[in-house]
Amino acid sequence: MKFFKKIFLSVLVFVLVAVMGVVYILFMAKNKTAIVKIGNNVFDVEIADTAGQQAKGLSFRDSLDKNKGMLFDFGKETTPTFWMMGMKFPLDIIWINSGKIVGIDKNISAPTPGTPENALKLYNAPGPIGMVLEINAGLCDELGISIGDEVSISR
Numbered sequence: 581m582k583f584f585k586k587i588f589l590s591v592l593v594f595v596l597v598a599v600m601g602v603v604y605i606l607f608m609a610k611n612k613t614a615i616v617k618i619g620n621n622v623f624d625v626e627i628a629d630t631a632g633q634q635a636k637g638l639s640f641r642d643s644l645d646k647n648k649g650m651l652f653d654f655g656k657e658t659t660p661t662f663w664m665m666g667m668k669f670p671l672d673i674i675w676i677n678s679g680k681i682v683g684i685d686k687n688i689s690a691p692t693p694g695t696p697e698n699a700l701k702l703y704n705a706p707g708p709i710g711m712v713l714e715i716n717a718g719l720c721d722e723l724g725i726s727i728g729d730e731v732s733i734s735r
Contacts, residue, residue, distance in 0.1 A: 604671045614651060615734040616713060618674075618681070621723045623715060625649040635680060639666030649715040651733070657708040663700045664691050670717030674700075674725065680730045687717045 613625040626633045627696050628650055654660065662673060667690040675683035683706035691700055705712075711731075719725070 590613040612735070616649065616651060617732045617734075618723075618725050618729050623647055623649045623713070625713065627650040627651050627653055629653040629655065636673070637662075640646055641668065643669055644715065644716050644733040646716060646719070649713055650665070652712040654710055654712075657710055659705045659708055660712070662712065664688060665697060667691065671714050672717050672720045672725075673703055674715065674720065674731075675705050675709045676711040676713060676731050677707070679726070679731055681727050681731060682706055682709060684720050684725070684727060686720050689717075705707070 611633075612629065614621045614625050614627055616625050624647055628637060628647075629652075634652050634654075637652070638644065643668075657677065664671070670687060670689045673685040673688060674681055675685075685703045688701075688703065711733075713731070
């Protein structure tokens with residue numbers, strides 16, 4: 581009888597710890613954030629620095645506040661390709677390397693619902709980059725953000 585009590589208590593403790601871990605991940609773990617400055621423009625951004633976060637990006641969200649964005653931090657120079665799979669609103673994609681904007685893809689439209697994956701346009705880095713900033717479409721033109729601008733990031 582004592583043996584079964586020990587087994588039951590061990591299983592109960594394991595289940596409670598597992599449930600607490602899931603609750604923490606779902607409700608309490610915060611996305612990493614940073615402040616990105618380009619000239620006088622300041623963006624409060626979420627950081628996507630894992631493969632899973634980068635694959636999801638801003639997909640399936642309904643909108644993005646004007647001063648918000650997502651910063652994809654690759655941790656090294658790379659030449660990624662982006663697409664708009666699952667996007668519901670248009671974006672400007674800002675390609676960043678060594679603290680400077682090296683390319684911008686402006687006013688990228690969200691695909692029409694039901695567009696097959698193989699029909700989505702691909703957006704390629706203009707060369708090796710370390711980061712990408714996604715913001716609402718039109719903001720680069722509206723705010724005067726251009727290639728060559730310096731970018732600072734405060735975490």
